[in-house]
Amino acid sequence: MNAVDLEARIPNNVGLKDDKKLLRALEQWQPRFLDWWREMGPSDFREDQIYLRTAVGVGQGGWANFDYVKMPDYRWGIFLAEPEPEKKIHFGDKLGDPVWDAVPGEHRNVLRRIIVTQADTEPASVEQQRLLGHTAPSLYDLRNVFQVNVEEGRHLWAMVYLLHKYFGADGRDEAEELLRRRSGHADNPRILQAFNKPTPDWLSFFCFTSFTDRDGKYQLAALAESGFYPLARSTQFMLTEEAHHLSVGENGVGRVVERTAQLMKEGTDPRTVGAIPLDIIQKYVYEWSSASYDLFGGEDSSNAATYFGAGLKGRYREGDGLYRDPKALEQAYTTQVAEGTALRTLEIPLRRAMNALLLEAYYADCKRIVDRWNRTLKRYDVAAEVKLPSLRFNRQQGIHAGKWYDPEGNPIAQAEFEKRRTTWFPSAEDYATVKSCMKKVYEPGKIANWIAPPAQGINNNPFEWEYVKFH
Ligand SMILES: [Fe+2]
Numbered sequence: 001m002n003a004v005d006l007e008a009r010i011p012n013n014v015g016l017k018d019d020k021k022l023l024r025a026l027e028q029w030q031p032r033f034l035d036w037w038r039e040m041g042p043s044d045f046r047e048d049q050i051y052l053r054t055a056v057g058v059g060q061g062g063w064a065n066f067d068y069v070k071m072p073d074y075r076w077g078i079f080l081a082e083p084e085p086e087k088k089i090h091f092g093d094k095l096g097d098p099v100w101d102a103v104p105g106e107h108r109n110v111l112r113r114i115i116v117t118q119a120d121t122e123p124a125s126v127e128q129q130r131l132l133g134h135t136a137p138s139l140y141d142l143r144n145v146f147q148v149n150v151e152e153g154r155h156l157w158a159m160v161y162l163l164h165k166y167f168g169a170d171g172r173d174e175a176e177e178l179l180r181r182r183s184g185h186a187d188n189p190r191i192l193q194a195f196n197k198p199t200p201d202w203l204s205f206f207c208f209t210s211f212t213d214r215d216g217k218y219q220l221a222a223l224a225e226s227g228f229y230p231l232a233r234s235t236q237f238m239l240t241e242e243a244h245h246l247s248v249g250e251n252g253v254g255r256v257v258e259r260t261a262q263l264m265k266e267g268t269d270p271r272t273v274g275a276i277p278l279d280i281i282q283k284y285v286y287e288w289s290s291a292s293y294d295l296f297g298g299e300d301s302s303n304a305a306t307y308f309g310a311g312l313k314g315r316y317r318e319g320d321g322l323y324r325d326p327k328a329l330e331q332a333y334t335t336q337v338a339e340g341t342a343l344r345t346l347e348i349p350l351r352r353a354m355n356a357l358l359l360e361a362y363y364a365d366c367k368r369i370v371d372r373w374n375r376t377l378k379r380y381d382v383a384a385e386v387k388l389p390s391l392r393f394n395r396q397q398g399i400h401a402g403k404w405y406d407p408e409g410n411p412i413a414q415a416e417f418e419k420r421r422t423t424w425f426p427s428a429e430d431y432a433t434v435k436s437c438m439k440k441v442y443e444p445g446k447i448a449n450w451i452a453p454p455a456q457g458i459n460n461n462p463f464e465w466e467y468v469k470f471h
């Protein structure tokens with residue numbers, strides 16, 4: 001384990017100063033990253049002091065060092081979690097072999113693809129969120145979106161380090177491409193579709209961090225099991241930062257729901273006071289959750305089987321002994337798929353169903369947060385509930401693509417789906433309603449009318465704290 005070098009131009013615990021060639025390559029990439037940040041990171045706010053946390057070590061609490069910093073001066077570093085001694089591969093065909101500290105030649109292309117796909121989501125989300133600062137509902141929220149942005153930038157660093165160190169010239173080319181693609185660009189878009197979706201307002205942002213970032217958590221968790229140990233250790237550390245992004249989303253939607261519930265209980269129509277009605281919140285949930293289901297890839301996937309067999313990507317918490325067959329050769333995964341307007345049972349050999357298993361673990365987590373939002377509604381005596389759609393709903397990838405279901409997962413005719421589309425997904429008018437609520441509130445302790453204040457501030461400070469000091 002290398003010591004943490006915080007004084008270096010690129011803070012790190014990977015012994016960069018002893019690898020001159022790598023150091024030089026990353027120091028050349030650094031100004032290009034900063035150019036990208038200035039062009040595609042948060043627009044404006046460059047001179048303002050933001051109360052941010054910066055990772056300074058990987059031990060207990062090392063990731064939670066808070067101070068005021070200007071975003072372009074943020075110390076983006078490279079940190080790997082501490083290695084376990086004598087670590088063995090704990091699933092797949094190589095079960096029991098020592099983990100790899102270099103890329104096995106036969107898996108080189110596949111591993112590069114996995115890392116690039118993960119890496120591409122990190123700058124993509126920063127691009128998606130670049131204008132949100134201008135309409136932040138409070139200083140607390142303004143600080144939170146910037147925190148998410150700088151950490152996604154650090155995640156890009158984490159993946160670019162792996163590309164540079166382990167993948168030679170190909171890896172360096174990929175690192176350049178990561179700064180060239182643009183979210184939503186017609187000719188050079190980001191790799192995954194949900195990362196090309198516009199995130200035009202804060203309800204979209206909170207849905208993104210609830211559902212899309214949560215996919216990120218599950219992908220990172222599967223990679224944290226990897227037999228390619230530098231990747232496992234890198235993603236393990238990323239997960240500690242990711243947890244905050246998910247809480248921003250879960251609490252964010254929860255606070256919107258709470259404000260709407262307060263108004264409903266008073267008998268006030270949210271629309272008349274610049275707040276967001278429950279039916280629009282529901283449509284956003286349908287939209288963002290179903291788009292995020294697609295990020296898991298096909299439920300029946302030969303690639304997923306290959307990744308698992310090779311020991312590259314495990315199941316969720318594979319190392320915690322939750323699964324009785326670490327080779328996943330014996331069982332099948334059973335699910336249901338539409339045939340006409342009925343459902344038929346489909347059996348998938350377990351190894352080919354790894355994406356489906358990860359998606360199910362993710363779904364249970366989404367269910368938990370939606371249940372929490374519904375407890376808030378109940379607390380305010382609102383009879384309606386927010387519904388999480390079935391995993392079959394509105395899919396463009398996998399076994400349900402090209403089939404039609406209602407949000408409960410019942411097969412329906414395509415014409416029926418089209419007819420009900422506007423009742424399920426936000427219309428232009430709904431987006432306009434939400435947009436009309438988005439007015440910046442930059443005074444400490446004040447908050448916009450469409451969202452409730454958080455139960456807690458950041459780092460034990462109150463909500464009223466001055467989280468952003470404008471220059
Ligand atoms: Fe990330």
Ligand SMILES: [Fe+2]
Binds near residue numbers: 245
């Ligand atoms: Fe994230």
